[in-house]
Amino acid sequence: MIAPCVQHELLLARRMSRLGTETAFEVLIRARALEGKGKSIIHLEIGEPDFDTPANVVEAAVDALHKGWTHYGPSAGLPELRQAIAAYVSRTRGVEVSPDEVVVVPGGKPIIFFTMLALIEQGDEVICPNPGFPIYESMINYVGGKAVPIPLREERDFAMDVDEMASLITDRTKLIILNSPQNPTGGVLQRGDIEQVAKAIGDRNILVLSDEIYSRLQFAGQPFSIMSVPGMQDRTVLLDGFSKTYAMTGWRIGYGVMRADLAAHITRLMTNSNSCTASFTQMAGIEALRGDQSAVDRMCAAFQQRSEAFVTGLNGIRGFSCRMPKGAFYVFPNITGTGRKSKALADALLEEAGVAALSGTAFGQFGEGYLRFSVANSIEKLHQALERIDRWTKQNL
Numbered sequence: 001m002i003a004p005c006v007q008h009e010l011l012l013a014r015r016m017s018r019l020g021t022e023t024a025f026e027v028l029i030r031a032r033a034l035e036g037k038g039k040s041i042i043h044l045e046i047g048e049p050d051f052d053t054p055a056n057v058v059e060a061a062v063d064a065l066h067k068g069w070t071h072y073g074p075s076a077g078l079p080e081l082r083q084a085i086a087a088y089v090s091r092t093r094g095v096e097v098s099p100d101e102v103v104v105v106p107g108g109k110p111i112i113f114f115t116m117l118a119l120i121e122q123g124d125e126v127i128c129p130n131p132g133f134p135i136y137e138s139m140i141n142y143v144g145g146k147a148v149p150i151p152l153r154e155e156r157d158f159a160m161d162v163d164e165m166a167s168l169i170t171d172r173t174k175l176i177i178l179n180s181p182q183n184p185t186g187g188v189l190q191r192g193d194i195e196q197v198a199k200a201i202g203d204r205n206i207l208v209l210s211d212e213i214y215s216r217l218q219f220a221g222q223p224f225s226i227m228s229v230p231g232m233q234d235r236t237v238l239l240d241g242f243s244k245t246y247a248m249t250g251w252r253i254g255y256g257v258m259r260a261d262l263a264a265h266i267t268r269l270m271t272n273s274n275s276c277t278a279s280f281t282q283m284a285g286i287e288a289l290r291g292d293q294s295a296v297d298r299m300c301a302a303f304q305q306r307s308e309a310f311v312t313g314l315n316g317i318r319g320f321s322c323r324m325p326k327g328a329f330y331v332f333p334n335i336t337g338t339g340r341k342s343k344a345l346a347d348a349l350l351e352e353a354g355v356a357a358l359s360g361t362a363f364g365q366f367g368e369g370y371l372r373f374s375v376a377n378s379i380e381k382l383h384q385a386l387e388r389i390d391r392w393t394k395q396n397l
């Protein structure tokens with residue numbers, strides 16, 4: 001006899017209710033659905049370079065595929081890539097990094113995931129920028145930690161107030177997250193501020209997760225890492241990668257640099273989850289780091305030019321006021337002058353104006369009053385988007 005087919009209730013682990021998401025992907029799905037119904041949408045929601053991966057990097061991957069780099073590799077990454085990353089980080093951050101302090105992972109995100117899993121106990125506090133990349137808070141909550149937001153304010157060009165940050169440090173603080181250049185505001189932490197963060201930490205046993213995924217997309221001045229502050233190298237988990245710098249979002253490759261004992265634990269998390277990062281992707285990563293860098297400079301210059309054009313355009317639209325970002329490819333205008341809440345305005349622009357952007361609240365409560373536009377789109381599309389927003393505001397405000 002065939003057993004009756006019973007549809008059991010899904011008994012999800014309670015922790016799943018604490019896991020957040022990244023709104024950009026949800027807005028992308030909504031925008032695609034509207035396009036499916038014949039509506040024209042300009043996509044300024046998703047945070048990825050619109051450029052192709054540089055040809056030399058693509059060729060290195062094709063070559064690696066032909067040569068058989070299609071098998072498992074070491075969980076921490078191929079020795080030659082770890083060597084190349086150690087040399088790159090040593091050079092750019094002015095510290096001595098060895099390959100056993102490097103873990104290669106599929107994208108920058110796993111470094112956030114694994115760092116939280118490895119370090120955060122129930123009730124541990126993590127200070128994180130707000131508005132900020134939503135995955136930080138999602139992961140902190142998921143592992144049972146407590147996210148302590150440090151507000152980033154427009155009047156400070158979205159750089160954190162270090163005194164305010166210092167006042168949030170308690171006996172439960174385990175980790176402080178820095179992100180410069182910053183998503184979603186385009187803000188940059190200056191060297192003096194970063195040195196003050198190190199001073200505020202003092203000799204407490206607190207680690208810093210320094211998310212420097214946009215470090216090659218800073219428009220003026222040299223990026224400065226907290227890893228470069230004397231005494232901070234062992235207390236920093238540096239997150240960097242290839243997604244934004246080399247337009248390699250779909251390749252899934254990034255890395256963390258940290259003290260060797262922590263790197264061994266993060267490597268165990270890799271063994272338990274992904275086994276390793278795709279081998280041919282890593283071969284492409286070696287070429288990305290060692291090969292011609294002119295594409296990176298060209299993309300950075302284009303993002304700056306587009307940001308300037310878009311900010312100028314927004315400042316001419318009723319209810320919008322916008323500062324020029326200092327890096328990355330996001331523009332974060334103040335929209336309080338429109339009289340609309342951020343989410344309501346983002347929804348209306350998507351559905352009525354055909355421009356997909358994100359509500360500032362997708363990045364935390366201190367994002368209310370703002371929208372995030374990604375300028376990783378052509379200058380023509382950006383101008384079209386400005387025209388659409390302008391027309392919509394004239395008709396609706």
Ligand SMILES: Cc1ncc(COP(=O)(O)O)c(C=O)c1O
Pocket residue numbers: 047106107108109110133179182183211213241242243244249253254
């Ligand atoms: C601040 C920040 N960190 C990390 C990441 C993750 O990058 P990846 O695509 O390499 O996982 C992103 C991607 O949007 C980001 O904006």
